[in-house]
Amino acid sequence: MTPENPPGFVVRTEAQKAAFDNGFRLERGITGGWLGFASTTVQGDIWIAGISKHGPWLLALEHTGVIAELTDLSRAVGVPSPGAAAFLLPTTTSLDAALNHVYRLASSLPDLPLRQFKARTMSLPQSTEAERLVIQRVGQDIFRAALIEYWGGRCPLSGVTDGRLLRASHIKPWAACETDAERLDVHNGLLLAAHLDAAFDAGLISFADDGTILFAATFSLADRTALAIDEGWTLPGITFDHQRYLAWHRCLHLAEPKR
Structure with a gap:
């Protein structure tokens, strides 16, 4: 299973929309077909890749605390990625739901509340x-x-x-x-x-x-x-x-x- 490289217009557009809609609005460029994104409010970069413009989608994460929580997602085994782990999402809808979950987890894991408490x-x-x-x-x-x-x-x-x-x-x-x-x-x-x-x-x-x-x-x-x-x-x-x-x-x- 190989990401579309370079990602076509549809893949880029859908990936950017999914990332932006779920709080990852900083673009990190393209690495081996993976589009990188980050957030100003939560920790951890993410990468999105499309197998084709119709899916399925690949989501790679570097936040180990979030990765440990995503037990209900299918791992993309054997797929090289820029993250610590990659997941396979069959549709754009499932990619959007996964990104929403990732953002919510990154808002609370692993030590963000503690750092906010100390700062305040x-x-x-x-x-x-x-x-x-x-x-x-x-x-x-x-x-x-x-x-x-x-x-x-x-x-x-x-x-x-x-x-x-x-x-x-x-x-x-x-x-x-x-x-x-x-x-x-x-x-x-x-x-x-x-x-x-x-x-x-x-x-x-x-x-x-x-x-x-x-x-x-x-x-x-x-x-x-x-x-x-x-x-x-x-x-x-x-x-x-x-x-x-x-x-x-x-x-x-x-x-x-x-x-």
């Missing part, structure tokens, strides 16, 4: 409790924005998308974290509908390493039914980094969980 708080005083609360609010605002990007502005369980009903829930709470890196790590957070966030914070629900929802022994079936919490729910896209925080949450709250 480095000159703020932290000697009194009131001042430390201000610092915490700044961090929580950054954390929420990062989780909204990471989870696509949607509760992955209930499907709720109204921001007024969504909560950025730490898995390991802010006060229990040992470092700011833990506090601002998007893998230490879930974007949940308000009632699910309340149940999670109270330790009434948690999640197994595969994302399966777990219930505390004290969480009655009547209450679960009233809240429309489905026992078949599973959190999608759970990574190893999520698992270590979820293990902490289960250990604290669910001595005898119910599946």
Whole structure:
């Protein structure tokens, strides 16, 4: 499978539109048939190549944190690329969706929230409790924005998308974290509908390493039914980094969980 080299007018036009529409508006030129793009707001260059003007498409990335998250995309095995990994997308629509996902992940991985937090708080005083609360609010605002990007502005369980009903829930709470890196790590957070966030914070629900929802022994079936919490729910896209925080949450709250 060889990229069109040099890329024709249609391939160049479609690749540029897909990149620009999804936040990658800096053009990096052409390398071996791959059109390079970057963003002013997120880390990591991307490259797009077309096999023909009708597709399929190839997407190469250098951001290793993002690459690790894209487990649902097909790798372009054996295709030389300028990135650390390349993926095969059958249509322009799938290329556009993949770029949207890449941009959202790059907005929150691996340490962008932490760097934003340090930049915004480095000159703020932290000697009194009131001042430390201000610092915490700044961090929580950054954390929420990062989780909204990471989870696509949607509760992955209930499907709720109204921001007024969504909560950025730490898995390991802010006060229990040992470092700011833990506090601002998007893998230490879930974007949940308000009632699910309340149940999670109270330790009434948690999640197994595969994302399966777990219930505390004290969480009655009547209450679960009233809240429309489905026992078949599973959190999608759970990574190893999520698992270590979820293990902490289960250990604290669910001595005898119910599946």
